[in-house]
Amino acid sequence: MKLSRRAIGWTVIITILVVVFILVYFTFDPSKSGFFPKCITLQLTGYRCPGCGSQRAIHSLLHGDFAAAWRYNAMLVVALPVMLTYGVGDMMRARWRRFHYWLTRPWLMGTIFMLIVAWWVLRNVYGWYVP
Amino acid sequence: MEQYWINRNGQQSGPFDLEQLRQLQLDGDTYVWYNGLEDWEKLESLPQLVAQLQQPGEPPTVPPAQADDNVDVTPESHDVAMNEENEEPEVSVPDVPTAPPAEVPAPPAIPATPQQAVPVGIPVGIPTGMPVAAPQAAAQPAPAQAAPAEDKCPPTNLVWAIITAVLCCLPLSLVAVFMSIKVKTCWEKGEAEQAQKWSDRGAWFIIASIIAGIVVQPIVTFIPLLFS
Incomplete structure (x- = not known):
């Protein structure tokens, strides 16, 4: 595979960002530290957004605590592998064309859209979150 | 004008232009190949081509260059453009309905990977517009001026x-x-x-x-x- 200089540059930058991200979220507990950003939607509206609890969930995941992560934000636990799949699918688009084709079926993307909206509504209705 | 090769029931034929392709009334499971495809594809997996076949008379719509991907390949696409010029005399007579070229062009064989299909040692810049030039130019990645494929x-x-x-x-x-x-x-x-x-x-x-x-x-x- 021929990699352009640009591709290598991006790979390095993204790798560094991901490593920093993981280190920060591994070291600090968002439920105790004060410097993590608070959810805008929650502060403005008082309702939980689909992503509320993600930071604590990531912290729990990095410590191997799946149960806690599931309580903080169940959808994040499900969505991470999905996002990874889509990310790889996008990057390998030229090579795995059939794979990319199936990933981008409109009905599949529509299902993802509906699932996020449903999760958003239901977690507020049923209180599926940790304050 | 884009040229297409087809493979029906193991019978390979081509090149055809879009109009000829329309008259052939292809099934969805006919294999098609054209400049820009890595390998043979079933017609049904090329919605863009199917759409073109359904609207007679309209020129194929070439999508605007893709901002992200094309930057890296610009030098290559220049090469391909030069090859394209060389083919010009051959490409511009698709009005003659059939007249199979003397030398059968060699798009990738059905099971072959693109690398295997590249004829090694044939000079690229043959000026006479031999039909061999078309698939050979296509065997190199030719993203910029290829027909709209799924990956465009x-x-x-x-x-x-x-x-x-x-x-x-x-x-x-x-x-x-x-x-x-x-x-x-x-x-x-x-x-x-x-x-x-x-x-x-x-x-x-x-x-x-x-x-x-x-x-x-x-x-x-x-x-x-x-x-x-």
């Missing part, structure tokens, strides 16, 4: 839309998820320009919502402190 669809930005919606607490970017669906549906209807527009809109929407998030975040965090 503008990026859907779906990953970024989900990341901003779920990880960044910006549910507004769910609109961008909707836009990425629009990209695909427009693309499969053959509306390449519309697809590109939705792709751009989605990208800008995501960027805008991230910037808005960064701007609003401190405001929302500090204003309650003033009142407490």
Whole structure:
């Protein structure tokens, strides 16, 4: 595979960002530290957004605590592998064309859209979150 | 004019132009190959071509160059453009309905990988427009001027839309998820320009919502402190 200089540059930058991200979220507990950003939607509206609890969930995941992560934000636990799949699918688009084709079926993307909206509504209705 | 090769029931024929292809009344499971495809594809997996076959008389719509991917390959596409010039005399007579070329062109064999299909040692710049030149030029990656294939669809930005919606607490970017669906549906209807527009809109929407998030975040965090 021929990699352009640009591709290598991006790979390095993204790798560094991901490593920093993981280190920060591994070291600090968002439920105790004060410097993590608070959810805008929650502060403005008082309702939980689909992503509320993600930071604590990531912290729990990095410590191997799946149960806690599931309580903080169940959808994040499900969505991470999905996002990874889509990310790889996008990057390998030229090579795995059939794979990319199936990933981008409109009905599949529509299902993802509906699932996020449903999760958003239901977690507020049923209180599926940790304050 | 784009040229197409087909393979029906193991019988390979071509090159055809779009008009001839229409008259052939191909099934969805006919294998098709043209300049820009890595390998033979079933017709049904090339919605863009199917759309073109359904609207007679219209020239094939070439989608606007894809902002992201094409930057890296610009030098190569120059090469291919030069090859294309050399083919010109041969390409410009597709009006003659059949007249199979003396030397049967060799698109990739059905099970072959593209690498195997490249005829080694044939000089690239044959000026006489031998039909051999067409598949050979195509065996190199020729993204810039190839016919719209599935992999020329503008990026859907779906990953970024989900990341901003779920990880960044910006549910507004769910609109961008909707836009990425629009990209695909427009693309499969053959509306390449519309697809590109939705792709751009989605990208800008995501960027805008991230910037808005960064701007609003401190405001929302500090204003309650003033009142407490």
